[in-house]
Amino acid sequence: MGKTVNVATTGTGCSGSDLRVDGERFRANFEALARFGQTADGGVHRPAFSPAHLQARRWFHEQAERAGLEVWVDGAGNHSAQLRSDRAAVRTLLLGSHLDSVPNGGRFDGALGVLCALEVLQTVQQSGISLDVNLEAIDFTDEEGAYVGLLGSRALAGTLRPEDLESSPGNHEAFIDALEQSGLTKASILSASRAPTLLAGYLEVHIEQGPRLAGSGIDIGIVTSMVGITRYRLRFLGRADHAGTTPMRARRDASQGASAFALVARDMVMQEYRGCAVNVGNMAFEPGVFNVVPAAVDVSLEFRSPDDEQLQRLESALVKQAYEQAKHFGLELQVERMEAIAPAPMSAAVQRTIEASSQALGLKHKSLPSGAGHDAQSLATLCPTGMIFVPSVGGHSHSPEELTHWKDCVNGANVLLHSVLRMVGFEQAS
Amino acid sequence: MGKTVNVATTGTGCSGSDLRVDGERFRANFEALARFGQTADGGVHRPAFSPAHLQARRWFHEQAERAGLEVWVDGAGNHSAQLRSDRAAVRTLLLGSHLDSVPNGGRFDGALGVLCALEVLQTVQQSGISLDVNLEAIDFTDEEGAYVGLLGSRALAGTLRPEDLESSPGNHEAFIDALEQSGLTKASILSASRAPTLLAGYLEVHIEQGPRLAGSGIDIGIVTSMVGITRYRLRFLGRADHAGTTPMRARRDASQGASAFALVARDMVMQEYRGCAVNVGNMAFEPGVFNVVPAAVDVSLEFRSPDDEQLQRLESALVKQAYEQAKHFGLELQVERMEAIAPAPMSAAVQRTIEASSQALGLKHKSLPSGAGHDAQSLATLCPTGMIFVPSVGGHSHSPEELTHWKDCVNGANVLLHSVLRMVGFEQAS
Numbered sequence: 047m048g049k050t051v052n053v054a055t056t057g058t059g060c061s062g063s064d065l066r067v068d069g070e071r072f073r074a075n076f077e078a079l080a081r082f083g084q085t086a087d088g089g090v091h092r093p094a095f096s097p098a099h100l101q102a103r104r105w106f107h108e109q110a111e112r113a114g115l116e117v118w119v120d121g122a123g124n125h126s127a128q129l130r131s132d133r134a135a136v137r138t139l140l141l142g143s144h145l146d147s148v149p150n151g152g153r154f155d156g157a158l159g160v161l162c163a164l165e166v167l168q169t170v171q172q173s174g175i176s177l178d179v180n181l182e183a184i185d186f187t188d189e190e191g192a193y194v195g196l197l198g199s200r201a202l203a204g205t206l207r208p209e210d211l212e213s214s215p216g217n218h219e220a221f222i223d224a225l226e227q228s229g230l231t232k233a234s235i236l237s238a239s240r241a242p243t244l245l246a247g248y249l250e251v252h253i254e255q256g257p258r259l260a261g262s263g264i265d266i267g268i269v270t271s272m273v274g275i276t277r278y279r280l281r282f283l284g285r286a287d288h289a290g291t292t293p294m295r296a297r298r299d300a301s302q303g304a305s306a307f308a309l310v311a312r313d314m315v316m317q318e319y320r321g322c323a324v325n326v327g328n329m330a331f332e333p334g335v336f337n338v339v340p341a342a343v344d345v346s347l348e349f350r351s352p353d354d355e356q357l358q359r360l361e362s363a364l365v366k367q368a369y370e371q372a373k374h375f376g377l378e379l380q381v382e383r384m385e386a387i388a389p390a391p392m393s394a395a396v397q398r399t400i401e402a403s404s405q406a407l408g409l410k411h412k413s414l415p416s417g418a419g420h421d422a423q424s425l426a427t428l429c430p431t432g433m434i435f436v437p438s439v440g441g442h443s444h445s446p447e448e449l450t451h452w453k454d455c456v457n458g459a460n461v462l463l464h465s466v467l468r469m470v471g472f473e474q475a476s
Numbered sequence: 477m478g479k480t481v482n483v484a485t486t487g488t489g490c491s492g493s494d495l496r497v498d499g500e501r502f503r504a505n506f507e508a509l510a511r512f513g514q515t516a517d518g519g520v521h522r523p524a525f526s527p528a529h530l531q532a533r534r535w536f537h538e539q540a541e542r543a544g545l546e547v548w549v550d551g552a553g554n555h556s557a558q559l560r561s562d563r564a565a566v567r568t569l570l571l572g573s574h575l576d577s578v579p580n581g582g583r584f585d586g587a588l589g590v591l592c593a594l595e596v597l598q599t600v601q602q603s604g605i606s607l608d609v610n611l612e613a614i615d616f617t618d619e620e621g622a623y624v625g626l627l628g629s630r631a632l633a634g635t636l637r638p639e640d641l642e643s644s645p646g647n648h649e650a651f652i653d654a655l656e657q658s659g660l661t662k663a664s665i666l667s668a669s670r671a672p673t674l675l676a677g678y679l680e681v682h683i684e685q686g687p688r689l690a691g692s693g694i695d696i697g698i699v700t701s702m703v704g705i706t707r708y709r710l711r712f713l714g715r716a717d718h719a720g721t722t723p724m725r726a727r728r729d730a731s732q733g734a735s736a737f738a739l740v741a742r743d744m745v746m747q748e749y750r751g752c753a754v755n756v757g758n759m760a761f762e763p764g765v766f767n768v769v770p771a772a773v774d775v776s777l778e779f780r781s782p783d784d785e786q787l788q789r790l791e792s793a794l795v796k797q798a799y800e801q802a803k804h805f806g807l808e809l810q811v812e813r814m815e816a817i818a819p820a821p822m823s824a825a826v827q828r829t830i831e832a833s834s835q836a837l838g839l840k841h842k843s844l845p846s847g848a849g850h851d852a853q854s855l856a857t858l859c860p861t862g863m864i865f866v867p868s869v870g871g872h873s874h875s876p877e878e879l880t881h882w883k884d885c886v887n888g889a890n891v892l893l894h895s896v897l898r899m900v901g902f903e904q905a906s
Contacts, residue, residue, distance in 0.1 A: 339757075
């Protein structure tokens, strides 16, 4: 970055700073893609490897081929389209996101980032600008975790471990079948890693999935860090007793410890851990019937922080609270740490590049952490990585209500375009 | 009751007040019965219509036939053994309970009452005492509700409605199969009702299933009333949101209302509703995953009181609290009243009879409500009904840990015997 590159403009001979994506083509592509797996309520249902997801990926490749881009699928099923540099460049700048969705999700999450990438490649291609990096639009496999979350991006980054492929929380057999039908194997997935020396960086446009940008009239979010996410299963253990004949004071009711913990965890985070989030996503009761005092309640606990040190403090505080609430109600507690994803800071240089691009385009921007995980967090340790957020109306996501105004989608694509040009030094040169 | 009856003593010529059950025979029967469906941990698994349950019922009939009692099965599958009065009595005094168990239950719940009844019939038979009522030991069908709770006793009382047979919460097809294999039909079940004019009363010995008697050294519990039981499904409705990107204060988290309600309900009952019980037996979360704010939580709520007016006050208070907690956390609430069983007071005259019998036998006794439902509650509206409780060690029930000391089982059988004699006026006459 910051490196001045000699650029030969050919074709339309457009100067870099005036360059904009083709909003009409971009929108037509968006509408076409949203038809794969479309649901009656305006969303899409495209879990990884579902027929609709595979159709969407094929469509992406067809569009890219029609535009004269080179396409291929790697060992992890990642679908790429490349605009090869005419200057025999060694390094590649990746632009991407994912075409899979959560079950009954929205049209924007992931899809927007892949379409922005494709649009930037076509815009640069048609502008006749010559860059000394290859530009690659990439659609990562199973970001949402139908089988293995961030599968494609972690495989590319070389951080996917063999055991990650053995513990798909859904149906492992279905996962194996899905791989087979796509011509993939566990070995091919693990061989999809790329050398960092060949990568110039990774940029991703994504909807914010939260209300901060839309709520304050900001056009562009510059992601500072991807939150770390820690998951626990807390098992509050009491004793099954007859719910009529056992005196109230003699009960060891697992529901009480679990309930008290759920309330305390939220209060604690809201009062003492600003910028963090906590969620009790599930409680599973045993035996779970009207007339038996709950013997056990399994609590699914997840908490997030953009800061590693804060995440660890929060973890200690939550576990301590769980033990205290269990003790208060005469219960035992079993604690299982399920998963821990460290916070992933975005490249400071790339953040400055996105900021400069937003400013040049006259867009209001704001730096903010991402509360969600994204493919960018897999890439962050591999190469200079940045993320561009566009506003989510009402903050909704993972639902058919997901909405980003079209002008914001176009803004995102243009910020991506100009960040690419700045990252390879073109804007300074033009 | 209280009616003096001329009694001819024959056979052993035993005087009524000295009469005792045969503890050795009683115990041998208890041990033999506990083998049907026995589990490795010392309990029994005899859900209604299971092979072990059907074997136990056949064994009961074989024992009764061997003793020269008349046996039959009614249209509801209730298994009876009768000691017919030699005085052409019209009325029958029913003594009974049930041979089915909860899944992986204990050896005492239900079984003890049927064995006490059989033992009393054999004791009276061998004593040569002549009564002017028929004595009938009855084993009611499906007390525990494998398919339809209190099926046999409600059928006999004529309070079972056709619709009760359509909504078996388990597998309705399995229920129909079970009926067919036992030669029963829905019509035969509904035809099993008996005329109250033919019944002199109903007496049942049962383990307390709570710790009150065993905990205070009392031998016999005289049941004053069967608690009323009301069940609700409370659906706390929030909004599914991304658990990372939605600010804590913007969430409408259904877990919070449900948890706060579970805590408040217990506190309220312990502080303001002595003698009542409340249980949040289950919470079902939707979507119930780590990374989505719970959109809905279905709470299974059950509460009990021995007093009808108190039960209604408690119901109002709990529903009001549910609405308040929902409102406090910005949630909607859907309220569904699932089931309501009114409290069933036991006959005051029968209670006095049990008390007099306990006193005459030198046993410490205590009047107390039953926190659990029993076949006796079905009979309470039909004929003079009473229940005799014996102590449960540790208060455990519906589990293999269920235990009643053998001397307490014998005490229960003897109190039943003398209550029978008093109910038909024999003790006063002898």
